[in-house]
Amino acid sequence: MDLNEKELIANLKSSGKKEGAFQVLVKTYQERLYWHIRKIVMNHDDTDDILQNVYIKVWKNVEGFREDSTLFTWLFRIATNESLSFLQKQRRHSVFSMNEISEYLADSLESDVYFDGDEIQKKLQLAITKLPEKQRIVFNMKYFDEMKYEQMSQILQTSVGALKASFHFAVKKIEEFLEEDHKK
Amino acid sequence: MKEQDENIENPLGKLNKEHPFYVPENYFETFADRLKSRIEDEEKSGRKKTLYFYLKPALSIAASIALIVLLINVPLTKFPPSNQGYLSQNQPSKDSVDSDGVIPVELITYFTEGQFLSAVSEMNELDKRKLSPDSLGDYIAANYNDYEIIANN
Structure with a gap:
């Protein structure tokens, strides 16, 4: 934790400086958090809602931040949990017989107007929606964000070995999906 | 090995690693x-919630008490117990019983016929005399022996 971050946390916890420090926090992390959430829930509108929820949670709870991790790790952990909770709610509240989150994600992808990938990128995204929850998150963080396993381990609170295994299985499944799709 | 794991080459070959999503302009x-205005809205609604939150237990207790009073009061006023209705129709009212010196009917059920008659006669005897400490002492001395007086005390 560097000096700037310590100062930022101290200001976030001080009632007189909280608002200014919060603006800095939002500006610093909003893009990285946005893309992290977007890769989990796919759709822009859902991502926007979740990102706001994440920052509102931070605003309400920053006084209780224990500083045993960096702000970045703490924020990413909240964002991951909020995104997964959102998907669970979608599954519970769905009026259709939607048993798999992957169906919701595939629908979101199809209807997302803020997608400008080519056909092969769309197939890759569809393959990612077929992955189990944990593998999907690990794949996105490693493949697209190129995050280090150590950092992922702190955010997801999972051992490095388990993360490596998850990424390995995710790649295998995506390859199989793309091969099958190619044969069609 | 660790280095190799971290610096992964694109395991999916020729696939573009760029993320194919974008955001609305000026997002x-x-x-x-937008976040600031939402936080302000939440804090306003939070304050309203807080007032309700503090009043809620008191309102619940008041409502419960009102309901209990209502549940007890309405049946008692609308549907009086049947024996009370019978008594009120067939017996003098409590006031008239007291003023006329008549023994309330409810008491009769606690005595056998013999006990009732002796109690009535004793009461009538007592009524005839003017009760004073001396006359009460005379009455006790005349009607009870020492053993009965000690045993009853």
């Missing part, structure tokens, strides 16, 4: 302002 530029 990140306006995000902080």
Whole structure:
């Protein structure tokens, strides 16, 4: 934790400086958090809602931040949990017989107007929606964000070995999906 | 090995690693302002909630008490117990019983016929005399022996 971050946390916890420090926090992390959430829930509108929820949670709870991790790790952990909770709610509240989150994600992808990938990128995204929850998150963080396993381990609170295994299985499944799709 | 794991080459070959999503124009530029207004809205509604939160237990207790009073009061006033209705129709009212010196009917059920008659005669005898400490002492001395007086005390 560097000096700037310590100062930022101290200001976030001080009632007189909280608002200014919060603006800095939002500006610093909003893009990285946005893309992290977007890769989990796919759709822009859902991502926007979740990102706001994440920052509102931070605003309400920053006084209780224990500083045993960096702000970045703490924020990413909240964002991951909020995104997964959102998907669970979608599954519970769905009026259709939607048993798999992957169906919701595939629908979101199809209807997302803020997608400008080519056909092969769309197939890759569809393959990612077929992955189990944990593998999907690990794949996105490693493949697209190129995050280090150590950092992922702190955010997801999972051992490095388990993360490596998850990424390995995710790649295998995506390859199989793309091969099958190619044969069609 | 660790180095190899971290610096992964694209395991999916020729696939583009760039993320194919984008955001609406000026999304990140306006995000902080939208967030700020939402936090302000939440804090306003939170204050309203807090007032209700503190009043809620008191309101619940008041409503429960009102309901209990209502549940007890309405049946008693609308549907009086049947024996009370019978007594009120067939017996003098409590006031008239007291003023006329008549023994309330409810008491009769606690005595056998013999006990009742002796109690009535004793009461009539007592009524005839003017009760004073001396006359009460004379009555006790005349009607009870020493053993009965000690045993009853």
